[in-house]
Amino acid sequence: MRLVILGPPGAGKGTQADFIVKKYNIVHISTGDIFRENIKNHTKLGEKAKSYMDKGLLVPDELVIDLVEDRLAKDDCKDGFLLDGFPRTVAQGVSLDAILDRQDKSLTKVINIDVKPEILIERAVGRRVCKSCGSTFHIKYNPPKEDGICDNCHEKLIQRDDDTENTVKTRIKVYFEQTAPLIDYYKAQDLLLNINGESDIKKVFDDIVQGLS
Numbered sequence: 214m215r216l217v218i219l220g221p222p223g224a225g226k227g228t229q230a231d232f233i234v235k236k237y238n239i240v241h242i243s244t245g246d247i248f249r250e251n252i253k254n255h256t257k258l259g260e261k262a263k264s265y266m267d268k269g270l271l272v273p274d275e276l277v278i279d280l281v282e283d284r285l286a287k288d289d290c291k292d293g294f295l296l297d298g299f300p301r302t303v304a305q306g307v308s309l310d311a312i313l314d315r316q317d318k319s320l321t322k323v324i325n326i327d328v329k330p331e332i333l334i335e336r337a338v339g340r341r342v343c344k345s346c347g348s349t350f351h352i353k354y355n356p357p358k359e360d361g362i363c364d365n366c367h368e369k370l371i372q373r374d375d376d377t378e379n380t381v382k383t384r385i386k387v388y389f390e391q392t393a394p395l396i397d398y399y400k401a402q403d404l405l406l407n408i409n410g411e412s413d414i415k416k417v418f419d420d421i422v423q424g425l426s
Contacts, residue, residue: 214293220326223333239293326410341370
């Protein structure tokens with residue numbers, strides 16, 4: 214099974230990705246992991262990516278595509294994979310099709326976790342993180358026993374800088390501007406599996422499994 218998972222920041226994509234790779238015994242590939250792995254191993258592609266990242270620049274598309282192609286050629290991808298964070302644009306989607314074509318493969322499905330922007334904002338703005346142990350809480354959906362204090366290590370909970378309403382709105386706007394045409398691209402290929410991400414975590418996963426069967 215060769216899958217792509219799409220979804221805006223705060224849609225619960227990471228949680229569902231973990232469930233999917235366990236159930237279908239496929240490898241989870243995120244662009245962040247590919248970058249880190251190549252930089253750590255001082256590969257030629259990793260060194261190139263690092264030169265951009267060190268300057269605070271976006272890694273150019275052609276380099277991201279080379280890194281993804283290199284990763285998909287590895288043995289652990291033979292039985293399938295779940296791509297997370299790539300593609301983000303139609304141009305990257307076209308490149309992914311070309312990569313798979315060269316490997317005589319094609320995508321099975323593209324899972325799109327759909328959540329309304331106002332719910333994404335509520336989820337992010339209410340998130341609180343323990344700066345000591347990393348535990349995550351939510352003031353509405355998963356509140357700590359004592360207000361502002363971590364249940365696990367009793368340290369103070371904080372709101373991350375990138376969880377403020379304005380920052381979250383900007384992230385969501387950028388995501389939808391970039392990715393809406395990609396959703397149409399996969400819909401036209403009859404690959405899109407639209408999932409309502411506003412249900413509880415188990416229901417979302419059950420809907421994914423049903424859609425893939």
